[in-house]
Amino acid sequence: MSLSLRIKEKAAELGFCKTGIVPASELETEGSLFFRWLQDGFHGKMAWLQREPEKRVEPKLIFPDARSVIVLAMNYYTPHGHKDSPSVGKISRYSWGDDYHDVLRERLRELLEWVKAEHPGADGKLCVDTTPVLEKAWAVRAGIGWLGKHTNVITTTHGSWVFLGEIILNLELEYDTETIEDHCGSCTACIDSCPTNAIIEPYVVDSRKCISYATIELRDETLPAEIAANQNGWLYGCDICQDVCPWNRFEKPADEPRFEPRNNETSLSLEAVTDMSHNEYVERFRGSAMKRTKLSGLKRNALALTGQRKPKSF
Numbered sequence: 001m002s003l004s005l006r007i008k009e010k011a012a013e014l015g016f017c018k019t020g021i022v023p024a025s026e027l028e029t030e031g032s033l034f035f036r037w038l039q040d041g042f043h044g045k046m047a048w049l050q051r052e053p054e055k056r057v058e059p060k061l062i063f064p065d066a067r068s069v070i071v072l073a074m075n076y077y078t079p080h081g082h083k084d085s086p087s088v089g090k091i092s093r094y095s096w097g098d099d100y101h102d103v104l105r106e107r108l109r110e111l112l113e114w115v116k117a118e119h120p121g122a123d124g125k126l127c128v129d130t131t132p133v134l135e136k137a138w139a140v141r142a143g144i145g146w147l148g149k150h151t152n153v154i155t156t157t158h159g160s161w162v163f164l165g166e167i168i169l170n171l172e173l174e175y176d177t178e179t180i181e182d183h184c185g186s187c188t189a190c191i192d193s194c195p196t197n198a199i200i201e202p203y204v205v206d207s208r209k210c211i212s213y214a215t216i217e218l219r220d221e222t223l224p225a226e227i228a229a230n231q232n233g234w235l236y237g238c239d240i241c242q243d244v245c246p247w248n249r250f251e252k253p254a255d256e257p258r259f260e261p262r263n264n265e266t267s268l269s270l271e272a273v274t275d276m277s278h279n280e281y282v283e284r285f286r287g288s289a290m291k292r293t294k295l296s297g298l299k300r301n302a303l304a305l306t307g308q309r310k311p312k313s314f
């Protein structure tokens, strides 16, 4: 059996639901669309996306010996919902469990170690989210799924509830050549349901209008008025465009128990958040992706939901 096939088998054993392998060539077309997106200012205040943008397009700038990109997807769907009450704020599904960066990185490392043992001289670079890589573009190239109109990668088997990760490897492998055709068709459910009209045209999100961006990435003291007025109960992130997607009826419970909601919580009491001390925050969110917005950001989001848009103090 070829090394490519054995890598895929090992990846499945490690809990990845999809693996695709493609040459580590430059992402020319996707790159020009990415540069245009930046030029249009759709990244808002995520200045880190503008730092060395060419790295996101050329894998050899991240790992000079790059020959192949192994793209992996891991299902994170767990069969729970949100409490529907004005006294709580909803947490987006991706951050219910333990921090996916840790979970995926651990599994990617195991996979790379396995490849190194199988093929002495093999080496690679692990990427999950924070590495400057256009992960969705790689996933599309590798046949993991297609880019939905909401700009998340949708798989035919698990919908869009998958995290992405990559190993940039110094070995030539057998490559996947088949991509998955776009199955969005004439559906516009994600575009029509976004309360802040963040999907400004199919396949293009203006982050400045996105509830996820505002509640996770934006560091401003207050949320923009248009977001606060249409927050729809979201305390951290937002899943509306994915919740309404017909492809997410193919959701299946994740094998990874660490994606189950921590403390059985998919929402948090707004009062508990606004009253939270720094120590309690550190204790409660250790190992959670929700740390990204810091306590000040969580309090800001909770206050916006309670109607007090200007926090008294952080």
Ligand code: B12
Binding pocket: 030, 031, 033, 034, 037, 046, 049, 092, 093, 094, 128, 129, 130, 131, 132, 133, 134, 135, 136, 137, 147, 150, 151, 152, 153, 154, 160, 161, 162, 163, 164, 165, 202, 203, 204, 205, 207, 210, 212, 213, 216, 217, 236, 237, 238, 239, 241
């Ligand atoms: C920055 C970022 C964000 C930003 C910007 C979102 C975005 N649309 O990219 C914000 C903060 C808003 C965000 C939110 C979310 N994110 Co985010 N995010 C990232 C990050 C770090 C970089 C993405 C990036 O480079 N964006 C830049 C733009 C240019 O990329 P793009 O939208 O894909 O642009 C392409 C299309 O516009 C396309 N295009 C343009 N015109 C046209 C026309 C046609 C016809 C076509 C087909 C394509 C096309 O070309 C562009 C370049 O390829 C990645 C991790 C990574 N390193 O890649 C995670 C990542 C994309 N995020 C992820 C997740 C889970 C989310 C949220 C669901 C979290 C949440 N629940 O709140 C939301 C989803 C919101 C949404 N609808 O996009 C996952 C997505 C997994 C998946 N199945 O796709 C990723 C891959 C992290 C991971 N490792 O798993 N995120």
